[in-house]
Amino acid sequence: MPTISKKGYNMPASPIRKLVPYAEQALQHGKSIYYLNIGQPDIKTPDIALKAVKENDIDILAYSRSEGSESYREKLAKYYSKHNIKVSPKDIIVTTGASEALLFLFSSIMDPEDEVIISEPFYANYIAFSTATGVNVVPAICNIDDNFALPSVASFEKLITSKTKAILICNPGNPTGALYSKEDIKQLADLAVKHDLFLVADEVYREFIYDGASHYSIMEVPGIEKHAVIIDSVSKRYSMCGARVGCLVSKNKIVMETVLKFAQARLSPPTYAQIASEAALDTPQSYFDNVISEYAERRNTLVSELKKIKGIKVALPKGAFYCMVELPVKNSDHFAQWLLEHFDVDGETIMVAPAGGFYSTPNVGLNQIRIAYVLNKESLIKAVNILKEALKIYKD
Incomplete structure (x- = not known):
């Protein structure tokens, strides 16, 4: 058999x-x-997103560009600018959900047996993505007794080996709901630069912040443009889980060129879902x-x-x-x-x-x-x- x-x-x-x-x-x-x-x-789901699909008069449901439609990426860049994340459309690749973005990224920046340090507990599918790409996960353990606060930078640094290629965080976190401070992010950024690592942030819950706090993105940190990669998605932000539209954002040109090759291999992200996602960007505050x-x-x-x-x-x-x-x-x-x-x-x-x-x-x-x-x-x-x-x- x-x-x-x-x-x-x-x-x-x-x-x-x-x-x-x-x-x-x-x-x-x-x-x-x-x-x-x-x-x-x-x-x-915002009506504006649903109407964009229902009222569309497309005659041929064609492929989009492998990196995502130009109009959607232009509007995404404007969205990020409002959050103090200064990127251009060429710094964005649209993916079939944040999951595909992570799979493409793992395949682009790590070889089998390379290591990624992840604050633990973490989104369960990170293990699936690492298994699919042959990458080893090294956990930086958080604890419920201190509300799953980010481990110290010293704790992260002890985990770095010659095989380490990236640090991955989810901010705010799934499954913990933990929110990392500006100081947390800056310390991780300094560590990534010191050891020449990628700093990857899954920021799909960026809007969901409580108690008057604010979100600080890794791409707000100056000087880490070659190290920083954002993973994002419309699923939670606009209650559009079924759209399966995400994106990968980075100013590292070599990373983006490599990720694009994986994106080309799967042809393109879904056209109708991009139309809905583009319209959703006009959702009022x-x-x-x-x-x-x-x-x-x-x-x-x-x-x-x-x-x-x-x-x-x-x-x-x-x-x-x-x-x-x-x-x-x-x-x-x-x-x-x-x-x-x-x-x-x-x-x-x-x-x-x-x-x-x-x-x-x-x-x-x-x-x-x-x-x-x-x-x-x-x-x-x-x-x-x-x-x-x-x-x-x-x-x-």
Whole structure:
């Protein structure tokens, strides 16, 4: 019998999606589910983006340019300028989601067995991208007890070897909601320059910042133009996860020329989705003001309700829309599956993301879950009550 590749064997299942079959069975058994497991916002997509597609009179749905349409990249450059990120259209390559941007980047700047240092816990698919490209992840471990603050620069520096090619952060963070300060970013930038590394920032949650704080991009730091790469996406910003449009931004010409070759190999990003994404850039600020206000209230509601449960730890998110929770259980994978298979309150249960998959360090985070507060406040209160009742009777 033919065998699959080692790479295929080692490719991890998504901790966010692997419980779907159990959720489907729960639905078949008549249960209702509060989905806390995935960052799919329930916020309405801006009308201006939807209308751009619905009212378009395209006769031939043709390829776009491999780097993305010129008009979209021009508008993206203007968007970044408003955030004090000074780039031109040639510094932007449009991709099929931020995921493709990271895959292209890993393939462009690292060879198999090279190393990327990532603040941990991190977005689970970073492991998948590293596996697909043969790159080794080296974790810089963060801790729930200090709200997943960025490790010290000295801690990062100890991890650098001759194989290290890049440092990757997500700011604000998925799954932690951690927000890194201007000082944090500048220190990492200095480290990248000192050791001649790439500094890569996944900034897809740039708009989702709370408590009066502000986001500081790596591309606001002067003097690191050859080192800095931004990964971005429309998925969360405009509640357009299904568009699958992201981008890679860098002023390093060699990186961009190399990434473009990978982009050419997959031909082009989707045309209609670019049309929607370009139109979304005209979304008024009032949309974001309302969205951020709503998410801040949801965060406050969720954290307040969670803190009423005895025996758990809760990290306070400063950005994005995720919350990490440490439970009095040994294995959150088993607990999450048990919730779907064997537990309900008046016919309702919850689906959460076990956090072990957000760590590359073995046996870390096994008693943690990630909650995405993408539901309304009433639903979040009901969901936390289900969690509380479940913990009363669950046995490891």
